[in-house]
Amino acid sequence: MARAGLDTHTLVLAAAELADEYGMEAVTLAALAAKLGVRSPSLYNHINGLAGLRTLMAVYGLEQLYEVISEATEGLSGEAAVHAMSQAYIGFTRAHPGLYQTTLKAPEQGDTALEAAGGKILSLIIQVISAFGLDEEGNLHAVRGLRSILHGFSTLEHQGGFGMPLDLNVTLTRLINTYIAGIRCMGSDADSLK
Incomplete structure (x- = not known):
């Protein structure tokens, strides 16, 4: 089940913040999950892996x-x-x-x-x-x-x-x-x- 308040748009915005602050190389599913305070597998409810993100x-x-x-x-x-x-x-x-x-x-x-x-x-x-x-x-x-x-x-x-x-x-x-x-x-x- 997807975490309440977590959606695709939220993931994209958080990933964009990571990219702007640290560069695209820093945008990993692990880093994104850590930023959002969730476990990496939770992201797959909203995106199709790193390539999809x-x-x-x-x-x-x-x-x-x-x-x-x-x-x-x-x-x-x-x-x-x-x-x-x-x-x-x-x-x-x-x-x-x-x-x-x-x-x-x-x-x-x-x-x-x-x-x-x-x-x-x-x-x-x-x-x-x-x-x-x-x-x-x-x-x-x-x-x-x-x-x-x-x-x-x-x-x-x-x-x-x-x-x-x-x-x-x-x-x-x-x-x-x-x-x-x-x-x-x-x-x-x-x-x-x-």
């Missing part, structure tokens, strides 16, 4: 990231939306480094919840990028580029890779300005790069 965490992380960037871009378009989305994305990775890490894995075939959560973010970013007049393929390349920039920036920051005494938010703003200048010319330059 990590998938649930990824879905939750993507949902939270979507909420953050959706709220940040509401009512904005073009450059302002790209900057707001980028700041929100980096803010999320700063606040939730472990949970963010769970969002990076591509969903396995048939993992509809993870596909749907990732798809919502992709659609939102495409909506923001579409202001720059790229075709469908160009939008996808631009999304990949932005994701690479933001993930690289957040990873370097989290790992202590920015040692110079410069404001990281200024660096991010300049980086996104450069990205925007690049996607403005993607439509005309794309064919010459093939």
Whole structure:
């Protein structure tokens, strides 16, 4: 019988806290059970092992990231939306480094919840990028580029890779300005790069 007050959402939130505080490597069923004051077998009433927990965490992380960037871009378009989305994305990775890490894995075939959560973010970013007049393929390349920039920036920051005494938010703003200048010319330059 499941313990009263213990449910899947509670497990995911507790696991996310562990991940943010200690890193994803620290998220084990034993650590989660200890955090919740239950025995490890009790967790199986709510999750399908560690792999199942990590998938649930990824879905939750993507949902939270979507909420953050959706709220940040509401009512904005073009450059302002790209900057707001980028700041929100980096803010999320700063606040939730472990949970963010769970969002990076591509969903396995048939993992509809993870596909749907990732798809919502992709659609939102495409909506923001579409202001720059790229075709469908160009939008996808631009999304990949932005994701690479933001993930690289957040990873370097989290790992202590920015040692110079410069404001990281200024660096991010300049980086996104450069990205925007690049996607403005993607439509005309794309064919010459093939």
